[in-house]
Amino acid sequence: MKLTRASRYVLQALxxxxxxxxxxxxxxxxxxxxxxxxxxxLGKLLGQLVKAxxxxxxxxxxxxxxxxxxxxxxxxLEIIEAVxxxxxxxVSGVSAGxxxxxDKQLQNVSDGAAVxxxxxxxxxxxxxxxxxx
Numbered sequence: 037m038k039l040t041r042a043s044r045y046v047l048q049a050l051x052x053x054x055x056x057x058x059x060x061x062x063x064x065x066x067x068x069x070x071x072x073x074x075x076x077x078l079g080k081l082l083g084q085l086v087k088a089x090x091x092x093x094x095x096x097x098x099x100x101x102x103x104x105x106x107x108x109x110x111x112x113l114e115i116i117e118a119v120x121x122x123x124x125x126x127v128s129g130v131s132a133g134x135x136x137x138x139d140k141q142l143q144n145v146s147d148g149a150a151v152x153x154x155x156x157x158x159x160x161x162x163x164x165x166x167x168x169x
């Protein structure tokens with residue numbers, strides 16, 4: 037499994053938010069400045085997390101972003117899937133109509149690996165990442 041740049045940025049931003057006091061609103065610009073991330077791209081990504089109900093946002097001069105729930109209730113799986121879509125097994129270069137018996141076997145193995153990865157990602161919480169575990 038390879039994390040995308042978007043997932044990496046979001047994880048940095050969420051760890052930043054997890055380390056803030058509850059009720060504190062932080063702008064994308066503040067997070068970007070503190071973490072060395074491009075704030076416009078980060079703002080777009082945080083918007084995806086608002087839709088996924090991982091973070092909340094408030095507009096206005098005292099607005100910003102905060103976690104929607106405690107960090108111990110937010111999993112790495114839901115963060116990654118909110119940004120990159122579902123974690124699933126894929127065998128590249130295989131068309132549905134032209135799949136050989138080997139291709140089908142490889143797809144089954146890939147699907148099984150994806151299930152294991154999803155289970156493992158669902159066990160890791162944002163709280164653990166924020167502690168540096």
